[in-house]
Amino acid sequence: xxxxxxxxxxxxxxxxxxxxxxxxxxxxxxxxxxxxxxxxxxxxxxxxxxxxxxxxxxxxxxxxxxxxxxxxxxxxxxxxxxxxxxxxxxxxxxxxxxxxxxxxxxxxxxxxxxxxxxxxxxxxxxxxxxxxxxxxxxxxxxxxxxxxxxxxxxxxxxxxxxxxxxxxxxxxxxxxxxxxxxxxxxxxxxxxxxxxxxxxxxxxxxxxxxxxxxxxxxxxxxxxxxxxxxxxxxxxxxxxxxxxxxxxxxxxxxxxxxxxxxxxxxxxxxxxxxxxxxxxxxxxxxxxxxxxxxxxxxxxxxxxxxxxxxxxxxxxxxxxxxxxxxxxxxxxxxxxxxxx
Numbered sequence: 001x002x003x004x005x006x007x008x009x010x011x012x013x014x015x016x017x018x019x020x021x022x023x024x025x026x027x028x029x030x031x032x033x034x035x036x037x038x039x040x041x042x043x044x045x046x047x048x049x050x051x052x053x054x055x056x057x058x059x060x061x062x063x064x065x066x067x068x069x070x071x072x073x074x075x076x077x078x079x080x081x082x083x084x085x086x087x088x089x090x091x092x093x094x095x096x097x098x099x100x101x102x103x104x105x106x107x108x109x110x111x112x113x114x115x116x117x118x119x120x121x122x123x124x125x126x127x128x129x130x131x132x133x134x135x136x137x138x139x140x141x142x143x144x145x146x147x148x149x150x151x152x153x154x155x156x157x158x159x160x161x162x163x164x165x166x167x168x169x170x171x172x173x174x175x176x177x178x179x180x181x182x183x184x185x186x187x188x189x190x191x192x193x194x195x196x197x198x199x200x201x202x203x204x205x206x207x208x209x210x211x212x213x214x215x216x217x218x219x220x221x222x223x224x225x226x227x228x229x230x231x232x233x234x235x236x237x238x239x240x241x242x243x244x245x246x247x248x249x250x251x252x253x254x255x256x257x258x259x260x261x262x263x264x265x266x267x268x269x270x271x272x273x274x275x276x277x278x279x280x281x282x283x284x285x286x287x288x289x290x291x292x293x294x295x296x297x298x299x300x301x302x303x304x305x306x307x308x309x310x311x312x313x314x315x316x317x318x319x320x321x322x323x324x325x326x327x328x329x330x331x332x333x334x335x336x337x338x339x340x
Contacts, residue, residue: 144228148225183220
């Protein structure tokens with residue numbers, strides 16, 4: 001029976017995208033995709049906040065061909081409702097148009113609170129039976145555990161150059177950097193244009209208004225607390241060690257700022273983001289490739305709105321900035337900016 005179970009699992013994994021006509025196999029595949037989406041979804045939402053932060057610190061544009069080099073740090077604060085999710089047997093059954101679920105939560109309870117990619121440990125198991133060629137094959141696996149972090153922080157470098165017509169161009173880059181089991185990679189570019197210049201009265205100390213558009217490619221890998229061992233009836237066919245979230249994000253914002261004297265400035269913005277996400281698992285074993293092929297079915301586009309508020313403190317050749325972003329997550333950005 002071990003031989004049959006091992007190759008049944010492989011058949012299930014390879015058939016997720018094609019949705020084989022075997023009713024139990026199709027149901028199992030859909031339920032696994034549902035669980036994976038609930039697990040990785042908050043990480044994708046958080047990536048949008050991380051990728052969209054720190055593009056601006058003022059509505060005023062740099063003078064043409066002036067350059068500003070920024071050393072910034074981002075910190076994503078993960079609320080408790082994004083560190084876990086509740087799943088029930090009814091949720092699993094609701095994935096299908098007709099019929100009952102294959103999987104259920106092990107034990108007497110009909111629902112359980114399990115981790116997202118940001119969550120911690122769990123003792124919840126999913127169990128079920130799959131009818132395959134007249135054989136009943138038992139399935140049992142533990143809910144995936146996350147990275148157990150409520151704050152994710154990382155640094156990056158950004159350069160901004162002033163262009164004619166009170167316009168700025170910014171670019172940022174961060175080669176892969178691993179912080180406490182989380183690996184970050186990002187790069188992108190942004191364009192900002194000041195609109196206050198078109199008004200009759202426009203002094204630098206007056207209220208300034210601008211608009212900007214930015215594109216970011218943001219890649220983050222979350223390493224699991226413990227590898228997930230995929231097995232059935234004693235036959236192991238792989239281990240999952242991390243989940244990778246890759247996002248391409250477009251952001252548009254309108255922003256305003258007001259300088260008070262020579263040393264202090266307040267700024268704020270309202271923005272919208274549109275992100276395309278893709279997921280992949282890292283690990284080893286013969287099951288890894290078909291699992292990642294199946295996860296392509298979760299690729300999605302997501303729009304979010306956010307509000308930013310911050311301030312700058314100016315010195316002779318540099319300034320210090322702090323910005324907070326509120327939405328589904330709370331995000332803090334701080335920077336040290338040198339003008340050349």
